[in-house]
Amino acid sequence: MLRTTDPFRDLDRLTHQVLGTTNRPAVMAMDAWREADTFVIEFDLPGVSPESIDLDVERNVLTVRAERVARNGDWEMLASERPRGIFSRQLVLGDNLDLDAIDARYEDGTLRLRVPVAEKAKPRKIQISTGGANAERTAISA
Numbered sequence: 246m247l248r249t250t251d252p253f254r255d256l257d258r259l260t261h262q263v264l265g266t267t268n269r270p271a272v273m274a275m276d277a278w279r280e281a282d283t284f285v286i287e288f289d290l291p292g293v294s295p296e297s298i299d300l301d302v303e304r305n306v307l308t309v310r311a312e313r314v315a316r317n318g319d320w321e322m323l324a325s326e327r328p329r330g331i332f333s334r335q336l337v338l339g340d341n342l343d344l345d346a347i348d349a350r351y352e353d354g355t356l357r358l359r360v361p362v363a364e365k366a367k368p369r370k371i372q373i374s375t376g377g378a379n380a381e382r383t384a385i386s387a
Contacts, residue, residue, distance in 0.1 A: 273309065273334040282362045284342060288334070291354035292327065298351060302344050307336045309356070341366030
């Protein structure tokens with residue numbers, strides 16, 4: 246059996262898998278940081294309608310989906326560099342976050358999620374008892 250390989254086709258296929266295509270973008274740019282007891286995550290979604298954004302949390306996996314719709318009309322495209330289609334990104338969030346209290350806001354093309362640290366994960370003081378079996382017990386703050 247004779248098999249020919251085309252290195253350019255293989256490179257093109259790999260590029261589409263990693264970077265996506267204009268019909269199926271692969272990247273949703275994101276920044277994440279911590280502010281005191283809150284984790285903040287921002288996604289760049291310029292030109293995306295707020296109605297097309299979908300957020301789901303299942304167990305500790307956050308899924309963000311958004312769609313930038315292609316324009317239709319009687320016109321001729323001269324340049325097309327902005328990806329269109331459905332964007333999707335999943336993040337695995339730690340057990341120390343309160344996933345029931347996520348605050349999501351979309352403004353100026355940026356989706357900002359604020360995820361508070363769960364109460365059970367915050368530092369707390371432990372009371373220590375002192376004294377022997379017959380001694381009076383006193384509580385000392387550690």
